[in-house]
Amino acid sequence: MITSTENSRIRSVVGLRDKAKERAARGAWIAEGYRMVRDMPRELFSEVYVSESFLEKAEREAGEAAAFLAEISYEPVSDRVMKHMADTKTPQGILCVARCPSYTAEEILGKSDGMVLMLENIQDPGNLGTMVRSAEAAGAAGILMSKETVDITNPKTLRASMGALCRVPFCYAKDWNGCIRFVQETGRKVYAAYLQGSVPYDRVDYTGGCGILIGNEGGGLKEETAMLADERIRIPMHGQVESLNAAIAATVIMYEALRQREA
Amino acid sequence: MITSTENSRIRSVVGLRDKAKERAARGAWIAEGYRMVRDMPRELFSEVYVSESFLEKAEREAGEAAAFLAEISYEPVSDRVMKHMADTKTPQGILCVARCPSYTAEEILGKSDGMVLMLENIQDPGNLGTMVRSAEAAGAAGILMSKETVDITNPKTLRASMGALCRVPFCYAKDWNGCIRFVQETGRKVYAAYLQGSVPYDRVDYTGGCGILIGNEGGGLKEETAMLADERIRIPMHGQVESLNAAIAATVIMYEALRQREA
Numbered sequence: 001m002i003t004s005t006e007n008s009r010i011r012s013v014v015g016l017r018d019k020a021k022e023r024a025a026r027g028a029w030i031a032e033g034y035r036m037v038r039d040m041p042r043e044l045f046s047e048v049y050v051s052e053s054f055l056e057k058a059e060r061e062a063g064e065a066a067a068f069l070a071e072i073s074y075e076p077v078s079d080r081v082m083k084h085m086a087d088t089k090t091p092q093g094i095l096c097v098a099r100c101p102s103y104t105a106e107e108i109l110g111k112s113d114g115m116v117l118m119l120e121n122i123q124d125p126g127n128l129g130t131m132v133r134s135a136e137a138a139g140a141a142g143i144l145m146s147k148e149t150v151d152i153t154n155p156k157t158l159r160a161s162m163g164a165l166c167r168v169p170f171c172y173a174k175d176w177n178g179c180i181r182f183v184q185e186t187g188r189k190v191y192a193a194y195l196q197g198s199v200p201y202d203r204v205d206y207t208g209g210c211g212i213l214i215g216n217e218g219g220g221l222k223e224e225t226a227m228l229a230d231e232r233i234r235i236p237m238h239g240q241v242e243s244l245n246a247a248i249a250a251t252v253i254m255y256e257a258l259r260q261r262e263a
Numbered sequence: 264m265i266t267s268t269e270n271s272r273i274r275s276v277v278g279l280r281d282k283a284k285e286r287a288a289r290g291a292w293i294a295e296g297y298r299m300v301r302d303m304p305r306e307l308f309s310e311v312y313v314s315e316s317f318l319e320k321a322e323r324e325a326g327e328a329a330a331f332l333a334e335i336s337y338e339p340v341s342d343r344v345m346k347h348m349a350d351t352k353t354p355q356g357i358l359c360v361a362r363c364p365s366y367t368a369e370e371i372l373g374k375s376d377g378m379v380l381m382l383e384n385i386q387d388p389g390n391l392g393t394m395v396r397s398a399e400a401a402g403a404a405g406i407l408m409s410k411e412t413v414d415i416t417n418p419k420t421l422r423a424s425m426g427a428l429c430r431v432p433f434c435y436a437k438d439w440n441g442c443i444r445f446v447q448e449t450g451r452k453v454y455a456a457y458l459q460g461s462v463p464y465d466r467v468d469y470t471g472g473c474g475i476l477i478g479n480e481g482g483g484l485k486e487e488t489a490m491l492a493d494e495r496i497r498i499p500m501h502g503q504v505e506s507l508n509a510a511i512a513a514t515v516i517m518y519e520a521l522r523q524r525e526a
Contacts, residue, residue, distance in 0.1 A: 039503070130511065133507065133508065134511055136502040136503070136504050137498075137504040138501065139501035139502070162504070164504060167503060236521070238401065238402035239399040239402070239430055240399070240426075240430060241396060241425070242425070244400055245396065245510075248510065248511055251507070251511045251514070251515060252514060252518045255498070255515045258499070258501075259465050259519075
């Protein structure tokens, strides 16, 4: 059992938790909480840490968690060490370091009739995770992101995605404008969610392959980006609302696409 | 200028910020940030506090904020006092105490063809605020809530609503089951978002008056509540997603309703 927060393995987990550069360099990320760890594909696991309390509780209850722990190898840590390494204030007591999956834009765009979510400069890790969760639910083939978008391997993003991030392919584009053109070259229509857009979002055709472009939480899409799209669409809004939350706007559009695609 | 955090007015603001009971007893709440204060209906204002830095910046820029400050009466406070009374980590430097609007279920249900959002036991103040923002955008007539729902006058809720909470009528129901029946007695169909629902959310008719029932973030609607509804609807989900974020689910349904209602 590891009882010191100065232990080199614990320090390394904290580095992965806090530093995008560390995650990128090691191609690894951290999943926290029982359901997240349980749902992480086993082939991605590298280290699992379990707190004393979690172990005791699992043993006492002799339920699903105990059966899960019996199947894997893990390192017990003291509660204090778990609290030190966890990203949440009241950790559940289990976390794993896992290999971070990696995809190319070509893989994401492989099926020409797939729907892809395209995110420009999203800044809130929780918002990004919520979008990944919605994208999986709406049947999106994957997510393409501009390089200014917050690091998707952030523990908060994985948590907000409720594990969807282990299943939905994602990729950062070095050249965003080039990426948009590449999506169009695959035969997809690219629709930009744009407050000044002229077409209501439910009046365009999502039934073929398509790309849905969503901009930054505060400022929306750059004009330059919106102009590259095939259509600039808007979500009608009553009252004095200036915009919808970015994750909400993305989901409303993806679900209209799904409605059309499955009609 | 108030420079002490022990000042009785400042202590009273902190009480309003932190205590739902204080807000209820005084019928008051707090709006923080320039846009929130600016958009708050003036007739609701009771006290406005502005930090030294905010005042200096407004004077220097001589723009919209300066013009706004010239029109209202306010109390200058030191930056330290503002930081103490604000709910955000890096306060913008302006907040107001305002009368909290109050509505009855009868008022919310006044127009028989209106759409109402009905929330059971929502626990996250930010989630609730996002739903209010979406409800205004989707043209909802108001929001009815079970009494276990988190206090809607929480500063986090007002902030997440982007001010929509000043414009969308809301009301807590003492008797939730009775409230659902009351909505039905106004001639409305009540649709419950329910994971075990049998009807896809886009296959029911929202064109008349309707109520959309959304349950708690973790557990969804109580079965008992879902059974009171006219229909139990579900949002189809691909992949391994077990549910959507509650605010997202509410918005997807409200926007399908809006799409039908404006078709």
